[in-house]
Amino acid sequence: MNYYRNFSFDLQTRIEFGVEIVESLAEQVIGLDGKQVLLVSDPGLVAVGVVGRVTEILTAANLDVIVFTEVEPEPEARGVMAGAQLCKDEDRDLVVGLGGGSALDTAKTIALMAKNEGHIRDYAGLNVPSEPGLPVIAVPTTAGTGSECAVWSVISEKSVNIKYGIGGRNMTATVALCDPSLLLSLPARLTAGTGVDALAHALESYVNKATQPISEALSEKAMELIARSLRTAVYNGAEIQARSDMLIASTMAACAFAPTRLGLAHAMAMPLGAKAKIPHGDVISILLPEVMRFNMVANLDKFARIAQIFGADTRSLSRREAASAGVEAVAQLVSDIGAPNSLSAYGVAETDLEELAAESMESGNIVVNPRAVTASDLVEIMRRCL
Template identity: 35%
Template sequence: MNAFTFQVPQNILFGMGCLERLPELLSKSGSRHTLIISDRGLERLGAVERIIRLCEAGGVAHTEYLDVMPNPTDRCVDAAVECYRQCGATSIVALGGGSPMDVAKAVGVLVTHGGHIMDYEGAGRVPGPIVPVVAIPTTAGTGSEVTAFSVIVDEARAYKLTVFSYELIPRYALLDPSMIMTLPPSVAASTGVDAMIHAMEAYLSRDASPFSDAMAEKALELIGGNLRAFTACRENEQAAGAMLVGAMFAGIAFAWARLGNVHAMSHPVSALFGVAHGVANAILLPTVLEYNALADTGRYARLLYLLTGRREENFRPQMLVDEIRSLLTELGLPTRLSEVGVTEEAIPHMAADAMKSGNVLANPRQSVQRDIEELYRKAM
């Protein structure tokens, strides 16, 4: 067994109605003015107004930055930083999926330590704690409420940069199932699959440990047993809660075990073609699973069991691949990169970018750029 370390340095609250504790948590953080970072879609759905009402009822002043887009850019981060400084906020409420949370973490770094987000690219470059962040997920997908990553598009390079530091983990995470029960089915499907892939890649990672394995296994059990039901009926409170907790456990798993080629390859797809992160991951997963089967040490059979409850006497890794393909088809997700506008000409550039990701190093099967290019072609 390899050496490993872990810690769980935050407070996580789960349950219907736990959102009501937001003013209390902001007060505990010593903040009387918070910047709510979210997006226009959640504003239209009334989620932002719900946070505003809670702040007002609790006597917490608030300002809103709501121009976060999917695959947020460094320019978006700079605008949010300026908003934070001008309004005099002393904390951040990150409301949304991965995009608002990525922006909130980046803003937290810059208003505390200065500079530009590119200055912190890579691992361990954030020199100390950041302003208090309360994360409220509105999808059961990214697990960003418990992770140490912020992923931002550098517009000049058309490249998704990653800031990795445990200082980025939000101080509080509020997991209220009511916040995800109005998702469109397509978003429930793609974000749920994203959470599943987090757990799968963490479980297969070369950096996996008993701690990350425990988190990944519970995540897969919860997601495998509830993804279909939640996509079919988002008002299913039990399925919504299970998906939210499963996504959280998956986030903790990959925060400590990293990911693999699926995520390394999906980031360039999103940066260059604007494809939603969960959709890009879903398309790439079966191809990467087939490629990684050569390195399987028995974990593919365990993955199939965790996701389906089935034990196959004459198991072959292709059985897991086939199960995943069937699931993606049932959920109505795209299955080829060509369906979402990716072009063959971009493959060399995407592969070069993918090779810059530390996730390639954690992938169970060693890969060079030629391998990544071939995987993209197969996924076309």
């Protein structure tokens, strides 16, 4: 590929990585002049004691902490608005997000709305003008969304079946505090879905039309780490090496796709997730192999390179055979880790597909997809995933 297009790469989040680095959280808060912290997390992390441990780290340094746990699996706008109001009422000057993508997206959007008027949906889209929000420290406890480094947050309003992304400079965390020890007890099912989501971020960015050399390098490394360690992370979750690989990979993949967007799996995941209430990593797992089968012919070289990254010996293969080996290597991984593979298991029916395809076509991920696509192509891909 010749790089004749201009590109820009702007990594706005400082990444701090290390086993037990969560112990430095109070120093990080103080370093950002924070004193009055809103700690955003979910009830599950309260139950297993992680929120208590993190609260203690902050209060031991005499920081004032309010814990906010109105975080739902696909975060709701009303939780965001309630958290933002709490920030205003209680004079918060910094937000810590602790959890998976839902908690981190909630934390980032609360921080934005603490400094902006109106409703979070007024800021849906890319680079909708806004004032900078409160500083955010993102502490991921899953390896998947990469929300700690992503320029997007995704918010739902389930009562009206809508889901939207808010993207841009003011939607990034100030610091990503990435501690793989926080992932050690993540259940296999969640490790699998979130892991495939991270893979899809790296892969969809890598093969799409908007990719660029810095993103490609990040994607290749992320895919290499995932190919090496996702199975171990799922089946032997106490292995810190595998958890480290997956956390680095998900963070790198998020950095890769920030300037490039993604592809068809993510275009379809948004309306499918909203309508059928399928967790994001699960819907991505269902769609990714079929999306790759559709896209492969439009970028044989990149799919062949994916085969090599996944360890296939492609020397005796044609370009097309090598590309196909890349697709099958990913499909094999998704199958090996027991990720979901059927939309109908979530209640999606043939009669839903046209409407879902029409909604998917609105996504900004459509135009960058390596292969030109119509709504009927999307219907066919989803049909194969039923």
